[in-house]
Amino acid sequence: MAQNASGSWQLGWEFFRLSALGQRQHPYAEARALLERLQDETGETAVLTVYDRYRGERMFVESVASKFSIRFVPELLTWTHVRRCVVARDTRLSP
Numbered sequence: 001m002a003q004n005a006s007g008s009w010q011l012g013w014e015f016f017r018l019s020a021l022g023q024r025q026h027p028y029a030e031a032r033a034l035l036e037r038l039q040d041e042t043g044e045t046a047v048l049t050v051y052d053r054y055r056g057e058r059m060f061v062e063s064v065a066s067k068f069s070i071r072f073v074p075e076l077l078t079w080t081h082v083r084r085c086v087v088a089r090d091t092r093l094s095p
Contacts, residue, residue: 017077045073
């Protein structure tokens, strides 16, 4: 639970993380097809992350790993601190 600027309470990303762990289901499976397409077009690992501004942390919720032997494979459903990073490319999927 998190209190927003207007003073009302709302569910935060932690609720969704715990919910997914408890059910052993990924509520972000709908995004997997898009991530697979992105990985096919770029050859790189494609990830879906969420950011919790109250925690100041991000969580990887779904990923499709690159087929290269050296690749980034994030741990899913674990909160991590946000670090400054450089985006290698801005990829637009073809229609």
